[in-house]
Every structure is written in C-alpha cells, then in structure tokens.
Amino acid sequence: MATETTGAVSTCVDSHGSAIGMPQLCFDWFPNQIFWLVITLVVVFLVLSRVALPRIAAILAERQGTITNDLAAAEDLKAKALAAEEAYTKALAEARAEAQRIAGEARAEIQAELNDAIAKADAEIAAKAAESEKAIAEIRAGALESIEAVAKDTAGELVNVLGGQADDATVAGAVEARMKG
Amino acid sequence: MASEAHAADKAAEHAAEGGSLVFHPMDQFIVKPLFGDGAVGMFTITNSTLWMGLAVLAIIGLLVLSTSKRAIVPGRMQSIAELAYGFIYKMVEDICGKDGVKYFPYVMTLFMFIVTANFLGLLPKSFTTTSHFAVTMVLALAVFLTVTILGFVKNGAGFLSLFWVSSAPLALRPILAIIELISYFVRPVSHSIRLAGNVMAGHAVIKVFAGFAAIAAISPVSVLAITAMYGLEVLVAFIQAYVFTILTCVYLKDALHPHH
Numbered sequence: 001m002a003t004e005t006t007g008a009v010s011t012c013v014d015s016h017g018s019a020i021g022m023p024q025l026c027f028d029w030f031p032n033q034i035f036w037l038v039i040t041l042v043v044v045f046l047v048l049s050r051v052a053l054p055r056i057a058a059i060l061a062e063r064q065g066t067i068t069n070d071l072a073a074a075e076d077l078k079a080k081a082l083a084a085e086e087a088y089t090k091a092l093a094e095a096r097a098e099a100q101r102i103a104g105e106a107r108a109e110i111q112a113e114l115n116d117a118i119a120k121a122d123a124e125i126a127a128k129a130a131e132s133e134k135a136i137a138e139i140r141a142g143a144l145e146s147i148e149a150v151a152k153d154t155a156g157e158l159v160n161v162l163g164g165q166a167d168d169a170t171v172a173g174a175v176e177a178r179m180k181g
Numbered sequence: 182m183a184s185e186a187h188a189a190d191k192a193a194e195h196a197a198e199g200g201s202l203v204f205h206p207m208d209q210f211i212v213k214p215l216f217g218d219g220a221v222g223m224f225t226i227t228n229s230t231l232w233m234g235l236a237v238l239a240i241i242g243l244l245v246l247s248t249s250k251r252a253i254v255p256g257r258m259q260s261i262a263e264l265a266y267g268f269i270y271k272m273v274e275d276i277c278g279k280d281g282v283k284y285f286p287y288v289m290t291l292f293m294f295i296v297t298a299n300f301l302g303l304l305p306k307s308f309t310t311t312s313h314f315a316v317t318m319v320l321a322l323a324v325f326l327t328v329t330i331l332g333f334v335k336n337g338a339g340f341l342s343l344f345w346v347s348s349a350p351l352a353l354r355p356i357l358a359i360i361e362l363i364s365y366f367v368r369p370v371s372h373s374i375r376l377a378g379n380v381m382a383g384h385a386v387i388k389v390f391a392g393f394a395a396i397a398a399i400s401p402v403s404v405l406a407i408t409a410m411y412g413l414e415v416l417v418a419f420i421q422a423y424v425f426t427i428l429t430c431v432y433l434k435d436a437l438h439p440h441h
Binding site for chain 1: 205208211212213220221222223224225227229230233234237240241244245248251252253255259262263266267285286287289290293294310312313315319320323377381
C-alpha cells in the first residue's frame, strides 16, 4: 500500500479508492457540494426567471392569442356564411313568388283573351245563325209564293183543259182557299 | 500516475481474491476532484461540480435554446419546454392558488434542477448529484426556510394557526399542536432523505446487480435485472422530482394560507 500516499485517501475513502460507509455522510465533502449547489441553483434561477420562463410564457400567450383570433375569425366567417345562405334563401323565395305572380298574371291574361275570343266567336256564330235563319225564312217564303203561283197556273190550265173559262181571280181565290185549308 | 498504480493495485487484489464477488455499490457516490488528486476543498472543482454544471447546461438547452425560435407551432424540444412549464405552472396554481403563482420561478428552478440531475445521473459513468444528502438537504432547507419566513412575513403570528387545528375538539388541540410542530420540523428531513434515499438506493441496487454479472452463470439474469432496475430508476428519477416539487407547493400553500 505504499502507492497510496497521494492524498486521495481521506476519512471517507479507503486505500483502495472504495467508500468507507456511505459517501453521503462524508462531511468533508459537504462544503464543496453545498457551495457548488448554491452557485448552480442561483444560475438556474437567473436563467429561468430572466430568460426561459418569460419567453415560454410569451410563446404560450401568443399561441393563445392566435387561437382566439382564429376562432373569432372562424366565428365571423360562419356568421357571414349563414347570412349569405339566408339572403340566398330569401332571394330564392322572392324569385319563386315573382315567378308565381307572373305565371298567374299570364294565366289571367290568357283567360281574358280566351274569354274575349269565345264571346266574339259566340257573337259571330249567333249572327251567322240569325242570318242563316233569315235566309231559310226567305227561301221558305219564296217557296210558298212559288207553290201558290204554280198552283194558280196549274189550276187555270186544268180549268182551261177541262173546257171551262178560267177566270184568273176566281181560280186564285179558290186556290188560296184550298191552300189555307 | 497514482490512479493507474492504484487501479493496478486494485486489480491485483481482486485477482488475489480469486474472482470472488466484489461489491462496491457506494463507490459511485464518491466525490473526487476532477483535476489532480488533492483533497476536496470548498471551491475544488469535483465530479459533483461537473454534473451540476452539466445539469445547468441541459436546463439551458431544454428551456432556452429550444424556445429560441419562439414558434407558434412548436417543435419537439420546444414542446418539452412548454410541457415542463405548463406542468409546474399548473401545479403551483392548483395547489398554492393564484397568489402562489409569483413563486413559480422558484419552484420551477427546484424541479428543473432535480429532474435534470436525476436523469443525468442515469447516464453510465455519471455522478448523481441528487443522491447526496448535502445537496437534497440544502434544497429542502431552502424550501423550509422560505416557507417559514414567508409564512411569518405574510401572516405574522397568524402563521402559528397552522399548528392550532381549529376543527379538532378543544381538549385535543394542544396535543395536536405538538404533533403538528414536530411534523413541521421533520419536514426538511423527510423532504430531503426521500429524494436522496430513493435515487441512491436505485443506483446502488443497479451496482449490486452489476457485481453479480461477474459470475457467468447468472450474468444474463443480472443483465435483465439491471435493465428492469434501470426502467424503474427512470420512473423514480421523474417521480421523485415530481414529489419534491409537489411537496414544495404544499408547504408553500401552508405559508400563504395557514388556516386549515
């Protein structure tokens, strides 16, 4: 063990470099550990409180802000879309009503025209019918007169043929009397 | 040179022991100077100093460098920083209330130091600063002193109502007051030993299992056990930092609102 003269041996480490008992309870090392721990903690605290934490807080706040803004924008767009849809529905309903009105009007117009035309046609038909009736009556009257004339002539001729002296007036009166009967 | 001679000496001795099992589970906790072989003075740069410094660098890397882009849509590292921030912030806010939020940087400092030191300690060959009572005791005493001073500054003598359980029957209150007083002063002890004890025990157990690996027949079991233990230690590294922080918050709440 002559090699172990370099000072590595202390109350806590044996000559083989192994720990004597628990190194945790070696009070020789406490000042060193505590000193460096305090330095470490102060450095960590300064780094965190001066740089890291404010920065992370800012990042998180910024992200929250962005999310809130985006949500608001989305809400806005949604409202706009709804409004657009409403306007579209309204326009559609209006157009439909307008179309219905126009169709109704057209129908009424056509109906009126149709009624006019029917009335006109009826009147024409009535006029034509009256004319025809008149013509028929004329023809009928014409026919009666002709029959009378023919009957008178025939009767005169018959009287003549039978050797009688046909008096036109008498013949006519006889024929007329006969025809009335 | 001395250390080489030392190692050779050690090896020779092990050989002399004829390959029997040699456990030195506590050797990993030895504080030694980083440069040279001298004694450990107050300002000596030791392995403990080195790993505390690395913890500081890790914290700076995690919380400062990762957020340097200030991205609205965070990257991986920035997400971790934000998660850590949100985790502790919410803890402080939930436990201490709105008026406790101004102590958030203090709590965050403790949490970040402990959690990074614990995880760095899980690296092979590293030194676990939080496995030492000297370290955890300073942390716990800092919390204890802060809480006590803050309690009296904020509430004056009203802080003593913490020990006077007004919801208990009057006859019981003096007895409860004594118990509360004792438990109050035990706080820094349990607070610090819980953390250092857990971390130390896990690391020591891993070393013991590693010692068994010297026997070929059980070395596979040993490796499996180390793996399992390591997984557990990863959990413990976080949970103990969490427990230390949440207890800090609870104690802070006592200082801010001492009335039961």
